[in-house]
Amino acid sequence: MExxxxxxxxxxxxxxxxxxxxxxxxxxxxxxxxxxxxxxEKTPFSGLRWFFVHAETISNKNIERVRKLGGxxxxxxxxxxxxxxxxxxxxxQMAERAPPxxxxxxxxxxxxxxxxxxxxxxxxxxxxxxxxxxxxxxxGTQLYPPENRLSRLEALALVATNNAWFSGEETKKGTIEVGxxxxxxxxxxxxxxxxEEKIVDLExxxxxxxxxxxxxxxxxxxxxxxxxxxxxxxxxxxxR
Ligand SMILES: [Zn+2]
Numbered sequence: 547m548e549x550x551x552x553x554x555x556x557x558x559x560x561x562x563x564x565x566x567x568x569x570x571x572x573x574x575x576x577x578x579x580x581x582x583x584x585x586x587e588k589t590p591f592s593g594l595r596w597f598f599v600h601a602e603t604i605s606n607k608n609i610e611r612v613r614k615l616g617g618x619x620x621x622x623x624x625x626x627x628x629x630x631x632x633x634x635x636x637x638x639q640m641a642e643r644a645p646p647x648x649x650x651x652x653x654x655x656x657x658x659x660x661x662x663x664x665x666x667x668x669x670x671x672x673x674x675x676x677x678x679x680x681x682x683x684x685x686g687t688q689l690y691p692p693e694n695r696l697s698r699l700e701a702l703a704l705v706a707t708n709n710a711w712f713s714g715e716e717t718k719k720g721t722i723e724v725g726x727x728x729x730x731x732x733x734x735x736x737x738x739x740x741x742e743e744k745i746v747d748l749e750x751x752x753x754x755x756x757x758x759x760x761x762x763x764x765x766x767x768x769x770x771x772x773x774x775x776x777x778x779x780x781x782x783x784x785x786r
Contacts, residue, residue, distance in 0.1 A: 548581050556585045564595040564714060566620070572603045579611045591615050595714055597656070600624065602632075602644040609646070609653045618656030620712055621645045621704075623674040624666050629683035641689050647678070648694050656711045659704040671705045675737075676745040678704065698738055728757040732766065 558565050569575050575598060582591070597618035598604070602625065604612075612619060625632060625644060633641050643649070650657045659678060663669040673684075678701035681690030696704070710720030718727050732752040740748065752759060752766035762770035777783065 548577065551578070551581045552585055555581060556589050559585060559589045559591055559594055562594060566597045566599055566712075568599040570600045570602050572605045572608055575601060575604050575608050579608060579615075582615055582617075583611070586615060595711075597658075597712060599660075599662075600645070601650075603640070604646065604650075606646070606649055606653075609650055609655065613653050613655045618658065618712060619645075619650050620658040620660055620709075621647055621650075622660050622662035622666060623677040624662060625689060626673065626677040626683050627666060629687050629689045630685060633687070633689075642691055643694055644689075646694065647696065651700075656708060657704060658709040658712045659701075660709070672748045673746050674705060675701045676742070679745065680742050702737065728754055730754050 555565070567578060569578060578598075582596075585591075593616055595618075596615070597620055598612065599620045600622055601619045604619070609619075625641070629641060632644060636644075647657065659671075659674050661667045661669060661671065661674050667673055675698075676682075678696045679698055681692075681695040682688055707716075707720040710716040710718070713719075719729060720726075722728070722730060731750040731754070734747075734749045734751055735744070737745065737748060749763075750761060751764050752769060753761040759766075759769040760771060762768065
């Protein structure tokens with residue numbers, strides 16, 4: 547693996563192509579980092595955007611190595627679905643910091659969050675946010691102690707502001723500011739006051755992308771664009 551990965555990564559770094567790697571265990575992350583550091587000596591990463599996705603069992607030592615290479619980590623709410631299974635295999639203590647989100651954030655590296663859709667769950671970010679805030683699986687098992695859970699504001703920042711770094715759009719997206727894209731959603735309820743177990747039920751009532759309404763329901767339904775035609779004009783299949 548190391549030889550092939552080394553060739554691929556040095557090619558990416560030479561071309562200044564951003565890349566990311568999905569890795570769960572510290573053991574595989576360790577091997578990837580050995581390769582990255584070796585490449586970096588000959589072909590410096592020097593600010594190239596790269597990151598790991600998942601990193602459930604990453605050690606503090608390897609979080610530090612990610613930081614030194616200018617990388618980030620995108621956590622996914624897989625443990626919300628597999629937490630009980632993880633506890634059966636590795637025990638409660640190991641589950642408490644799988645993934646070690648707060649250690650990652652304290653290290654000062656970019657940390658984002660996603661759903662790993664469509665492999666693990668749906669695209670909807672609210673299941674991810676509820677997992678970050680509650681530290682519970684969808685079955686209700688408490689995985690994380692309070693010190694490895696996030697406040698509602700921190701959890702929201704992970705899926706909004708922080709995620710913009712991962713797509714290289716931190717100057718365009720992630721915050722509502724003059725000069726940035728007017729991407730926003732009006733939610734069905736107040737995220738900051740809704741009961742914790744109801745976060746997952748939040749829905750968009752109005753979605754605006756780049757200043758244009760792309761979805762509307764309820765009182766905003768008049769702003770919704772017309773639904774897609776069942777058989778669009780460009781379709782080569784002509785209905786009889
Ligand atoms: Zn993945």
